[in-house]
Amino acid sequence: MEGLLVETTQNVALEYQPASVGERILAYLIDFLVLMAWMIAVSAGMGVFSGRENLETVGVVAFFCLLLLPVLLYDLAMEALFNGQSIGKRALGLRVVMLDGRQPTLSAYLLRWLFRLLETSLFPFFGVIAIVTIAVNGKGQRLGDIAAKTTVVKLRPPVTLERVVAVPKVDPNYQVTYPEAAMLTDGDATTLLRALQKGVRMENEYLLAVAAEKAKGVTSITTDQDDAAFLRTLLRDHAHLALLGK
Secondary structure: OOOEEEEEEOOOOEEEEEHHHHHHHHHHHHHEEEEEHHHHHHHHHHHHOOOOOOHHHHHHHHHHHHHHHHHHHHHHHHHHHHHOOOOHHHOOOEEEEEEOOOOOOHHHHHHHHHHHHHOOOOOOOHHHHHHHHHHOOOOOOOOOHHHHOEEEOOOOOOOOOHOOOOOOOOOOOOOOOOHHHHHHOOOHHHHHHHHHHHHOHHHHHHHHHHHHHHHHHHHHOOOOOHHHHHHHHHHHHHHHHHHOOO
């Protein structure tokens, strides 16, 4: 699937890769095993009190509150409380995000949850609708994602600038072109780096222009350098200043 280009809160372009169908299924299976373990543990615990009085009344309430309700609300609660991640998604490095890069709202999580109940309860098409929709959508979205304008993406490990910018150690002869590079956070630099890499690889001048414009907006730099050269210089300056501890 094609990567999704969104913007960070620092107004810098960032590319996400949508989770594949297989990754979504595996995350679902991990969550399913977690819920099964919970159900077994609660059922065993309730059995300890089987000899108490009023078991019939207390047992029904306990069964609903301790077993059925957590299972029913698991996806909604986990995603809303843990920034778009259930246990399965966290294990695979996946997260729910809005298509415009914002953190999903509670209403978005609620829409995803309501549609999940629909998508996984239509017998005999249990789960098939969601799988087919994700496979053909192009943005990794099931029906709930489409309604909520969300998707599930892979969280790539941070790329260290030392691996890709040619400033491996402090060079006393290095001349900083843009001191304003110190205004960039490491997160800003990483997202600019990814945009630069993709823009050069795909010869996408528009992507390079957008990334350069956002970088200039953050740093207030004015320059006549072309976008790719400006981004390379800015990232080298940032790496050098970071190594100096500035």
